[in-house]
Amino acid sequence: MRPADLGSPDGAAAPALGSASAVGAEGCAFCGIASGALPRRVRYQDAELIAFRNALDWAPLMHLVAPVAHMSQREFWRSPLFARAAALAVELGEADAPGGFRIVSNFGEDAMQSQPHGHLHVLGGAHLGLYMDFPGKSDFWLRFYGTAHPPGSSGGPSALAADTSARASSEPSAHSSTEPPG
Numbered sequence: 001m002r003p004a005d006l007g008s009p010d011g012a013a014a015p016a017l018g019s020a021s022a023v024g025a026e027g028c029a030f031c032g033i034a035s036g037a038l039p040r041r042v043r044y045q046d047a048e049l050i051a052f053r054n055a056l057d058w059a060p061l062m063h064l065v066a067p068v069a070h071m072s073q074r075e076f077w078r079s080p081l082f083a084r085a086a087a088l089a090v091e092l093g094e095a096d097a098p099g100g101f102r103i104v105s106n107f108g109e110d111a112m113q114s115q116p117h118g119h120l121h122v123l124g125g126a127h128l129g130l131y132m133d134f135p136g137k138s139d140f141w142l143r144f145y146g147t148a149h150p151p152g153s154s155g156g157p158s159a160l161a162a163d164t165s166a167r168a169s170s171e172p173s174a175h176s177s178t179e180p181p182g
Helices: 003-007 029-035 073-078 082-096 137-145 157-161 165-170
Strands: 042-045 049-053 061-067 101-104 120-124
Touching (some): 029 049, 042 082, 049 082, 073 082
Antiparallel strands (some): 049 061, 101 120
16 A cells, blocks of 8 residues: 555455445444445545544544454454554554544443444544543643643643644653653
């Protein structure tokens, strides 16, 4: 896969609508997207992988990278296809969020996995904040930014779009004392 291939399919045909791999699990939205039955802005697709824009818009960049054939999250991570999917996720992140990106995968209810079809999230395009809540988070922000919340943030969902220029000018050179616990 070459970066130039990311804007469109690489010539390999997607599974035919109605084929076993296109239909996948009954009622699976990602199988419907991969088959073309459900609309979505596709960023990349070949015979085995699809990358498309997430319907959620919590961050400026929210791509999903998934196998075309239906498989669970656990099956996906253990499959030979996973290395290609991870490489594609990195290429998309580098191309679409040059300032930095995050690749995330959720397993189970506690992690808020909402789709049974295996997939990776590629998130970026803005300061993403901390990846989870933890005791003492306000103290962490205070040490890291000099305020209880990231610059330009009230601490709520708008924190994602916070201006990071203050961080760049005041960021300590070593983060060991500002890393979250654990």
